[in-house]
Amino acid sequence: MKFPTLLSPIRIGSMEVKNRFVVPPMGTNYATEQGIPTQQFIDYYTARAKGGFGLIIGEVTAVSPIGRAIWNEPGLWCDEQIDGWRKVAENCHKYGAKVVPQLHHAGRQTTVDIAGPGAPVAPTPIMDPLLERFGIGEMPRELKTEEVWEIVGQFRDAAVRAQEAGLDGVEIHGAHGYLVAEFMSAYSNKRIDEFGGDFEGRMKFPVEIVKAIKKACGNGFNLIFRFSADERIYGGRTIEESKVVARILEDAGVHALHITNSVYGSYEWLWATEATPAGYIAQQSEQIKKSVKIPCIVVGRLNNAYLMEDILSTGQADLVALGRESLAEPEWPNKVAGDALEDIAPCIACHQGCAAYIFNKEIRKCSCLVNPFCGKEETMKIAAAKKSKKVMIAGGGPGGLEAAWIAAKRGHKVTLYEKQNILGGAFRIAAIPSAKTILTSPIKYYIIQGRKFGVEYKLNTEVTAELIAKERPDVVILATGGVPLIPEIPGIDNPKFIKANDVLEGKAIPGYKVLVVGGGLIGAETADFMAEHSRKVSIIEMQPDIALDMHDVHRIHLLKRLKEFEVDRITSARVVEFLDDGVVYEKDGKKEKITGFDSIVLAMGTASHNPLEAKINGKVPELYVIGDAASVRQAIDAIAEAAEVACSI
Numbered sequence: 001m002k003f004p005t006l007l008s009p010i011r012i013g014s015m016e017v018k019n020r021f022v023v024p025p026m027g028t029n030y031a032t033e034q035g036i037p038t039q040q041f042i043d044y045y046t047a048r049a050k051g052g053f054g055l056i057i058g059e060v061t062a063v064s065p066i067g068r069a070i071w072n073e074p075g076l077w078c079d080e081q082i083d084g085w086r087k088v089a090e091n092c093h094k095y096g097a098k099v100v101p102q103l104h105h106a107g108r109q110t111t112v113d114i115a116g117p118g119a120p121v122a123p124t125p126i127m128d129p130l131l132e133r134f135g136i137g138e139m140p141r142e143l144k145t146e147e148v149w150e151i152v153g154q155f156r157d158a159a160v161r162a163q164e165a166g167l168d169g170v171e172i173h174g175a176h177g178y179l180v181a182e183f184m185s186a187y188s189n190k191r192i193d194e195f196g197g198d199f200e201g202r203m204k205f206p207v208e209i210v211k212a213i214k215k216a217c218g219n220g221f222n223l224i225f226r227f228s229a230d231e232r233i234y235g236g237r238t239i240e241e242s243k244v245v246a247r248i249l250e251d252a253g254v255h256a257l258h259i260t261n262s263v264y265g266s267y268e269w270l271w272a273t274e275a276t277p278a279g280y281i282a283q284q285s286e287q288i289k290k291s292v293k294i295p296c297i298v299v300g301r302l303n304n305a306y307l308m309e310d311i312l313s314t315g316q317a318d319l320v321a322l323g324r325e326s327l328a329e330p331e332w333p334n335k336v337a338g339d340a341l342e343d344i345a346p347c348i349a350c351h352q353g354c355a356a357y358i359f360n361k362e363i364r365k366c367s368c369l370v371n372p373f374c375g376k377e378e379t380m381k382i383a384a385a386k387k388s389k390k391v392m393i394a395g396g397g398p399g400g401l402e403a404a405w406i407a408a409k410r411g412h413k414v415t416l417y418e419k420q421n422i423l424g425g426a427f428r429i430a431a432i433p434s435a436k437t438i439l440t441s442p443i444k445y446y447i448i449q450g451r452k453f454g455v456e457y458k459l460n461t462e463v464t465a466e467l468i469a470k471e472r473p474d475v476v477i478l479a480t481g482g483v484p485l486i487p488e489i490p491g492i493d494n495p496k497f498i499k500a501n502d503v504l505e506g507k508a509i510p511g512y513k514v515l516v517v518g519g520g521l522i523g524a525e526t527a528d529f530m531a532e533h534s535r536k537v538s539i540i541e542m543q544p545d546i547a548l549d550m551h552d553v554h555r556i557h558l559l560k561r562l563k564e565f566e567v568d569r570i571t572s573a574r575v576v577e578f579l580d581d582g583v584v585y586e587k588d589g590k591k592e593k594i595t596g597f598d599s600i601v602l603a604m605g606t607a608s609h610n611p612l613e614a615k616i617n618g619k620v621p622e623l624y625v626i627g628d629a630a631s632v633r634q635a636i637d638a639i640a641e642a643a644e645v646a647c648s649i
Helices: 039-050 079-093 129-133 143-164 179-186 201-218 240-250 264-270 284-292 305-313 325-326 330-339 398-409 425-430 434-452 465-471 500-504 520-532 552-564 635-648
Strands: 010-012 015-017 021-023 057-064 096-103 168-176 222-228 258-260 294-297 320-321 390-394 413-418 456-459 475-478 483-484 513-517 535-540 566-571 576-579 582-587 591-595 599-602 606-607 622-627
Touching: 010 599, 021 330, 039 057, 039 079, 079 096, 079 143, 096 222, 129 264, 143 168, 143 201, 168 179, 168 201, 179 201, 179 222, 201 222, 201 240, 222 591, 240 258, 240 284, 258 284, 264 500, 264 520, 284 325, 305 320, 390 398, 390 425, 390 465, 398 413, 398 425, 398 434, 398 475, 398 635, 425 434, 434 456, 434 520, 434 566, 500 599, 513 520, 513 582, 520 535, 520 552, 520 599
Parallel strands: 021 057, 021 320, 057 096, 096 168, 168 222, 222 258, 258 294, 294 320, 390 413, 390 475, 413 456, 475 622, 513 535, 513 599, 535 566
Antiparallel strands: 010 015, 483 606, 576 582, 582 591
């Protein structure tokens, strides 16, 4: 067996977990506004139990209405919520998975808009720095001593309801700067009553919660405690103190520890990006594990089965928690056990589906770029087609590749055409900067799945109206993507100027001193790439800052690299004329000039590329336009559209 430890059982308290694979708690927003699990919620967890996960830790589960951190957070604060959890337990138990919900109170890391009147609350009235940064923070109300004891009781009562629902235990959320973590950390707890003032006082709140649950539910009801080994913020807890925390929790009767890191104020480490090393928390977990005898669970970009086996076999942890990885691929354990590693859909740490909704009321639901079936496990399936059709797909980018393998798996005869000599489209180009290499993995996955189900790939072949007329397909899917946007600005047609994509693909070599015109995602990442290759780079952008179209956590890491590379930037500047070695721009109502550049790189956005639709509309039985070919949006939209079309034809 390649992965003997990973696939072996382990005991946590009174429960035997069949393998070392864990689904950690991730807020989905699949519950109702009243905190009741929906069928979507139940289906989501059932799919991961069916996929072979040994332990499923249900997402943040509020012990009080004012403890909610997301709009549709499930709860166990009232009896009406029990039945939904009972269905989760029953469904998951059918596949041999153990299930524990994560008992949670947001504390200061919420808003009145989410949690209602009375929120936010905290050990000490200090505003959360991240919420304040986003302009949604509110000064929390300091909890009275008697209120702290009341919340201890709320955790106890929630655990009792979990036990009544037939769940296998509970996890206490003492990580990421939520209420329990706030009490545990000198960073956020400045109290002088029995719940603060020194280390012992700060630890009293979590210890009393553990004691109360054990008294009410018995020692056979399993308790897991999640906490940040290193809060990664000035004044926060470090690994040395966390080792003592671990011992205290073990002595209090906790059956397992779940090791993570950071708080909201250091959230670039909480939501690790593609640039964050895989398994980056394992060394912290190893130190914690050496301090205790109970099992330790570790999380943190665990995207490789060999890495997981090494972490377990070398004693860095006892179980591995696959967060976003389990969103992308709910069958991780089964595919590892079946030696089908190439069939595992990869997480690319993009955050477009799993984190984008958290502060966006319009999105509200967790999803996944790589797995558009996430959250739709029973409502959107790859079912056998009633009739096999001849399908032509124009474009070998992520949307076209996704549509191709799904349609082929359903039984259609699929041919995908790509006018270049290589597949991958925008993803392939975006993967060229060193920090984005992981974007090659979904391309590889799509191609492997396509070949497995019989997709025919034709490279160096542009789809034309004549080709379509010759092939006479039943279905045409146009996934022709986008092209660089070239606005009408005087001087922009200079043949010396270089498009950003040509720099990344190696089709053009810029000089030493480079001006990038356009500071969105493409321009900023191209600047990063050139600076890494010893160019002196400047960016000019009409928006107030650069890379504003990136998810914030990715942007933080990119801006750090650009600062290290000493990339200059001019913002709030509209280019009005291109010169041979620079530009004229307008800023604050004044025209200014910047010159002396060896190369000008254009990165001014993307425009839809859809030359075929008008020519063939009405001439083929079924015609679909997806992704950027329809309108320029995020990759998650293109792939979701591709899957929906492929499942419908």
